[in-house]
Amino acid sequence: MSQFQLHDSQRRATVPFEPLDPGHVRVYYCGPTVYDVPHIGNLRAMLTADLLIRLLRRLYPRVTFVRNITDVDDKITARAKANGEDIGHLTERTTAEFHAGLAAMNMIRPDIEPRATHNIGEMQAMIDRLIRQGHAYVAEGHVLFSVTSFASYGALSGRDPDELVAGARVEVAPYKRDPGDFVLWKPSTPEQPGWVSPWGRGRPGWHIECSAMAHRYLGESFDIHGGGTDLLFPHHENERAQSLCCFPNGKFANYWLHNAMLLVEGEKMSKSLGNFHTLSDVLKRVPAEVLRLQLMSAHYRSLLNFTWTGLNESRKTLDRFYRALQAAKFSGPPNRPPPAIFLESLCDDLNTPQAIAEMHKMATKALTGDIEAAEDLMAAGNMIGLLHTPVQSWFKTLVSGSNDLPEVEIEALIAERLTARKAKDFARADEIRKTLAEEGIILEDGPTGTTWRRA
RNA sequence: GGUCCGGUGGCAGAAUGGUGAUGCAGCGGACUGCAAAUCCGCGUACGUGGGUUCGAUUCCCGCCCGGACCUCCA
Structure with missing residues (x-):
């Protein structure tokens, strides 16, 4: 160590x-x-x-x-x-x-x-x-x-x-x-x-x-x-x-x-500037884990500029990490300590950006099916309070609540699309893809069938 | 005015006295009925002027720019 x-x-x-x-x-x-x-x-x-x-x-x-x-x-x-x-x-x-x-x-x-x-x-x-x-x-x-x-x-x-x-x-x-x-x-x-x-x-x-x-x-x-x-x-x-x-x-x-302090869109957060965000405002738009990652994306002694596009990037990063866990078919609790290089990053004055970069390297390996790398990724993420969500539910998590399409309807449309595809009715298949896309549902056709996730 | 911190590629963001992280975006290719995701490959940076050095993005000085604090803001 x-x-x-x-x-x-x-x-x-x-x-x-x-x-x-x-x-x-x-x-x-x-x-x-x-x-x-x-x-x-x-x-x-x-x-x-x-x-x-x-x-x-x-x-x-x-x-x-x-x-x-x-x-x-x-x-x-x-x-x-x-x-x-x-x-x-x-x-x-x-x-x-x-x-x-x-x-x-x-x-x-x-x-x-x-x-x-x-x-x-x-x-x-x-x-x-x-x-x-x-x-x-x-x-x-x-x-x-x-x-x-x-x-x-x-x-x-x-x-x-x-x-x-x-x-x-x-x-x-x-x-x-x-x-x-x-x-x-x-x-x-x-x-x-x-x-x-x-x-x-x-x-x-x-x-x-x-x-x-x-x-x-x-x-x-x-x-x-x-x-x-x-x-x-x-x-x-x-x-x-x-x-x-x-x-x-x-x-x-x-x-x-x-x-250091947090800026919002490059300015000090204040009610008079209209860039004041409460925690609950942000959590209505993204899972808490996304905000947590964004707050770690800059070193703690550097100014951190909070932006919605930045939050979106953090969301993509977590998507990548969860996909990596999924690709390696690993989702259990970590039974190992985080890799030394990850801990060394944190030991260097809590260098979270570097620690996250190391997680990306683990994810890259895990995405090609390296289960060891996936376990490392999970252990590293958990140590800094990330990747606790079950992989299966991450991509289906509701954030805004209210009138999102129920899962049964999504499944029904996917089944209908499958029938259409078998009949080579691609027009109908694409229509269903488009309908779901408008509801914020992205379909992914894989070798084992069709899966969906919320955008 | 005083004290302190910082200026890195299109964006975010680290390290480092000499092979230039990492991600997003972009470009080319593979895969796909179409997509998505993934895979392979590619490009681009060190605010500015000096100095030290064999060599500086990295050390030193000036300048410019940005930020924080200066009696109850996290």
Whole structure:
């Protein structure tokens, strides 16, 4: 097995991965803020985490994957108010949709999925400790972290704290000692969610929750912390500052993993541009496996441009893979590990495009009847969450539902066409082919008879 | 303005200091009543100007272009 290496944002280099404890690898990922249904942009970080965990589980005996749910946030409060919906109802509903979406995408679930609201005590304990250690101060009902109290502030994101002030686009609150100081705890109005605290009834700032939950479930030092590049600053920088100041003997995250963003038709996805796609929008048009493959078709640190034509290519790729399994007459569960060359691709900083290229090479062999290659293909696909659909049903899967032609009618037309062909009535045979084609059914005449699939 | 990342064939997308992945699309052929699928074969690239080197798409510098982040967007 080749050495697993990954790109560490803090070191700004791709380096060999050395676990703090080879007997137990520990990973923390920033999870969703549950105020809306999941969209395809959310999925990229989720998929990167999924692939990372799948690979780590193959390399190490024990892996603990923690991913939080942020269920207290001003966006949530605002959305609940706009919807006329109870906050608890909103967060429960969107959490359930998030879980359902990830399950549809065949993503492995975290071992621990803590909720921010269940960890307020842990956050308060950290804040209290930061105040006592001189890293935080109380001002006008807020508790603020003092960035000047932490010498290496900015080291993770590669920023000079002095330069942050110049470009700041948000007005600096007057009670801050330094413009870079950020909120650990803030006062709540009676309508806002709040918890009693030594600093008055209030709610936590955004960053402290991840520090608190990571500490509670993974300790002062753990292996990998991940999320989207948009979180690098300020979120992760602040998490790191809080945690290292609170627990100076720990190292917090040993490796930082950041995935690039997703574009839609070359532009940032946004509601105002009309290119905003929720997960369920996409799953109405293609099987989840197709979207999963497309999200893996670019390296996780590269921008991924989501397009419908790109999705269609991923669909064709999966058709090819399933055909390869079919051609080799192999469809059982894999009883072997994926080929070494495939694992080596993944071990090279999760190089999924290369891993998929290797799958294509396996498929090419399998298509000529190489059953060994088909088994390799299946094992490789399953490892990254693909090719779980029974081969026979892949080509007949309904996506859009509703008024698709029932299978019995398809079979009846095929039988009629067979009769026509035997009678050399090719006009009628072609007419039936055309009729079915208009319904999105493609017929394939083979040596053993006619099969059909949905286009 | 600051920091960082990237510019590869028609498209998507990797690797790599010297034989130029992989897929889609395209072209030619085989197979087929016609198709589909499959098989065989073919073509096309390294933003730009310098530098280092026997040799650069790969390393270094400038320029152009694109993108991300710059206090609560995954």
